[in-house]
Amino acid sequence: MMQSNFQRPTEAELEILQVLWTSGPSTVRQINDTLQTKREVGYTTTLKLLQIMAQKNLVEVDKRQRTHIYEASIEQETTQKQLVDQLLDAAFGGSAKKLVMQALGNKKTSQKELEEIKKMIERLEGGAQ
Amino acid sequence: MMQSNFQRPTEAELEILQVLWTSGPSTVRQINDTLQTKREVGYTTTLKLLQIMAQKNLVEVDKRQRTHIYEASIEQETTQKQLVDQLLDAAFGGSAKKLVMQALGNKKTSQKELEEIKKMIERLEGGAQ
DNA sequence: CATTTATTACGAAATCTTTCGTAAAAACTA
DNA sequence: TAGTTTTTACGAAAGATTTCGTAATAAATG
Numbered sequence: 014m015m016q017s018n019f020q021r022p023t024e025a026e027l028e029i030l031q032v033l034w035t036s037g038p039s040t041v042r043q044i045n046d047t048l049q050t051k052r053e054v055g056y057t058t059t060l061k062l063l064q065i066m067a068q069k070n071l072v073e074v075d076k077r078q079r080t081h082i083y084e085a086s087i088e089q090e091t092t093q094k095q096l097v098d099q100l101l102d103a104a105f106g107g108s109a110k111k112l113v114m115q116a117l118g119n120k121k122t123s124q125k126e127l128e129e130i131k132k133m134i135e136r137l138e139g140g141a142q
Numbered sequence: 143m144m145q146s147n148f149q150r151p152t153e154a155e156l157e158i159l160q161v162l163w164t165s166g167p168s169t170v171r172q173i174n175d176t177l178q179t180k181r182e183v184g185y186t187t188t189l190k191l192l193q194i195m196a197q198k199n200l201v202e203v204d205k206r207q208r209t210h211i212y213e214a215s216i217e218q219e220t221t222q223k224q225l226v227d228q229l230l231d232a233a234f235g236g237s238a239k240k241l242v243m244q245a246l247g248n249k250k251t252s253q254k255e256l257e258e259i260k261k262m263i264e265r266l267e268g269g270a271q
Numbered sequence: 272c273a274t275t276t277a278t279t280a281c282g283a284a285a286t287c288t289t290t291c292g293t294a295a296a297a298a299c300t301a
Numbered sequence: 302t303a304g305t306t307t308t309t310a311c312g313a314a315a316g317a318t319t320t321c322g323t324a325a326t327a328a329a330t331g
Contacts, residue, residue, distance in 0.1 A: 023288060027232050035235075041308075058290050060309070065288090079297060080308065090244075096233050097244045103156050104218075104225050106164070109249035113242050113259050115219075115226045117266060120238035127263050130242050134256050134263075137246060152318060170278080187320050189279070194318090208327060209278070 019095045022087075026066055029059070030092065033072065033085040040080050150228065151221065155195055158188070159221065162201065162214040169209050 022030055032047045033039060039047075045059040063083050066072045075082040097112070105112045122130075151159055161176045162168060168176075174188040192212050195201045204211040226241070234241045251259075 024232065025289065031233070031235065055291060057292080061290080093233055093240070093244050094248050096229060097241065098248060100225060100229055101245065101249065103153065104160070104222050106160065107249075108255075109245045109251045110255040110259060111222070112226065112245050114262060115222050116230065116238045116241050116245070117259075117262060119223050119227060120230065120236070122238045122266070124267060126237075126239040127267055130239060130246075131260060131263050133243055133246060134260050137251070138253060138256055154319065184321060186322080190320075
């Protein structure tokens with residue numbers, strides 16, 4: 014039996030998850046310092062968010078030391094998949110093609126990456142094409 | 143001078159925009175009926191949302207008849223572009239490739255659509271040369 | 272015309288999200 | 302040890318979003 018308990022992380026939560034996915038397990042101080050490079054955000058704000066995220070099981074906390082260590086407990090890829098699925102449903106009427114066209118059309122993507130995407134498409138097509 | 147007034151539509155607003163993009167100008171009753179096929183939602187809830195959306199200039203209202211007609215005032219493609227950009231930034235560290243891979247990996251996309259995407263990639267590769 | 276039905280207007284409750292202030296506890300420092 | 306710094310805990314304010322109840326108005330119906 015499959016249960017799909019996806020609770021969409023909020024914008025602020027995603028921001029923190031990004032840090033954790035990139036840097037691995039971190040202290041509040043480290044996370045807050047990273048966030049600070051992008052915008053003003055109070056230390057206790059970050060702390061509170063992490064505590065809420067722990068309640069929601071978006072992160073795990075290691076409390077063995079006084080300075081707690083937070084770690085993402087949902088995978089980046091899983092989360093990305095669900096966010097894409099949600100966006101597909103919410104704004105693209107489920108058409109992956111349209112979403113892909115938008116993503117490629119808007120952003121400058123390198124030759125190399127375009128090649129990789131093409132290879133993936135060929136894999137999806139069955140390699141025969 | 144260019145003003146970029148993108149105020150991200152909320153989830154509920156996107157849901158309504160989808161209806162308007164799909165069905166064109168509609169009455170509150172029509173919109174609400176469409177929404178009802180997916181979930182419970184009160185008539186006045188939909189009305190209120192539309193009134194808020196009108197304030198935000200997400201929709202235009204024709205009030206010449208007693209029964210008002212609402213129409214999307216932002217384009218689907220423009221909105222999609224901005225939502226994709228935002229998702230790219232928020233969850234994919236800006237990598238269009240990763241987003242595309244997710245979108246294609248998760249969703250069943252038809253051969254025909256895959257071909258179209260490939261053609262688009264080839265156009266991009268050609269242009270960028 | 273009187274009654275019912277449909278629609279708009281609008282305030283406000285309920286909820287969710289983000290932010291921060293304050294306090295307590297622990298660790299460090301002089 | 303006394304004072305300073307760091308960290309956690311937690312309530313609550315502020316803001317945004319969603320939902321709905323009620324009332325007023327207009328239209329339709331009998």
